[in-house]
Amino acid sequence: MSPAGEPGPAGEKLLDVVDLAKTFPNGTRAADDVSFTVARGETLGVVGESGCGKSTTAKMVLRLLQPDRGTVTFAGTDVLRARGRDLKEVRRGLQLVPQNPQTSFNPRLTVRSSLEFNLRAHGVARRAWRSTVDDMLVRCGLRAEQGDSYPHELSGGQLQRAAIARALVTGPDLVVCDEAVSALDKSVQAQVLNLLAELQSDLGVSYLFISHDLSVVEHISDRVLVMYLGRVVEQATAGSLYRDPAHPYTKALLSSAPGAPGERIVLTGEPPNPADPPSGCTFRTRCPWVMDTCAAERPLLAVTPTGSLAACHLNLTSRPALAAPSPA
Ligand code: SF4
Numbered sequence: 001m002s003p004a005g006e007p008g009p010a011g012e013k014l015l016d017v018v019d020l021a022k023t024f025p026n027g028t029r030a031a032d033d034v035s036f037t038v039a040r041g042e043t044l045g046v047v048g049e050s051g052c053g054k055s056t057t058a059k060m061v062l063r064l065l066q067p068d069r070g071t072v073t074f075a076g077t078d079v080l081r082a083r084g085r086d087l088k089e090v091r092r093g094l095q096l097v098p099q100n101p102q103t104s105f106n107p108r109l110t111v112r113s114s115l116e117f118n119l120r121a122h123g124v125a126r127r128a129w130r131s132t133v134d135d136m137l138v139r140c141g142l143r144a145e146q147g148d149s150y151p152h153e154l155s156g157g158q159l160q161r162a163a164i165a166r167a168l169v170t171g172p173d174l175v176v177c178d179e180a181v182s183a184l185d186k187s188v189q190a191q192v193l194n195l196l197a198e199l200q201s202d203l204g205v206s207y208l209f210i211s212h213d214l215s216v217v218e219h220i221s222d223r224v225l226v227m228y229l230g231r232v233v234e235q236a237t238a239g240s241l242y243r244d245p246a247h248p249y250t251k252a253l254l255s256s257a258p259g260a261p262g263e264r265i266v267l268t269g270e271p272p273n274p275a276d277p278p279s280g281c282t283f284r285t286r287c288p289w290v291m292d293t294c295a296a297e298r299p300l301l302a303v304t305p306t307g308s309l310a311a312c313h314l315n316l317t318s319r320p321a322l323a324a325p326s327p328a
Helices: 054-061 084-093 111-121 126-139 144-148 156-168 186-203 214-220 238-243 248-255 292-296 313-321
Strands: 013-023 029-039 043-047 069-074 094-097 174-178 206-211 223-228 231-237
Touching (some): 029 043, 029 054, 029 206, 029 231, 043 054, 054 069, 054 206, 084 094, 111 126, 111 144, 111 156, 126 144, 126 156, 156 174, 156 186, 186 206, 186 214, 206 214, 214 238, 223 248, 231 238, 231 248
Antiparallel strands (some): 223 231
């Protein structure tokens, strides 16, 4: 597996996001110079608490939201400036599996009609629709005849499988899964994660997998990006991140997961107001290791002794000694 910050296992860079920034009219800084890459066939997990900017980032990648600055390059095309045929190809190659399948399907259309709509939008000949839809439904663990069901006739898990089929039916290169299993029961969640992994190995598709749940991301990701208050605070291979987290925020998130070994690091307080973030390191108001420098200087992402990237002053100097501070 490649080092953090570099393209993943397959090597070829498919998505390249550079310095993406977005501030909403109410002053909320939802994304602050977010940069990452996704390689062909790779899964990049993006985690963080609600409101950290992960879904905003996904929307900008999909061109559903215009960033204030930054670039998104997909398969060599400038996504934010693409027009005509190039834009159509970007739309086909970049697909979305949203969080809630109940609201993402038109209740008046059968599942088959929704999938066919996607094929029609991308110029696939009508004679190929039935076989293409049937094949994708079966690949996604449904029966072909379930395509003739209306959304309310399927369970939540079946409908999410249909949503995955809808995303994959156009043969995309990259699928953005935005909290795609968060609404499902744990047992169904595991089945859908296994399905996504199988489809990736069969079709070679890449995933940008967004979740607030670190344990979900662990099972599917090659690399993981951790966001806090609109910024990337850590980027690492999944193995390195879960074995040896470099940033205090990641360490705290992992320590609070159910069944996590070792001492729990309790974060006090809520995340600060994103419209008025703290100076320097935005995590400093909740960080157990905060130092004077943290208020004065914004820590930039830098390579740690384990090969990850982390934005923390402490990380650069005393990473091996990083452990929960003793209560005063
Ligand atoms: Fe904590 Fe300072 Fe590191 Fe921020 S820079 S995570 S406040 S030690």
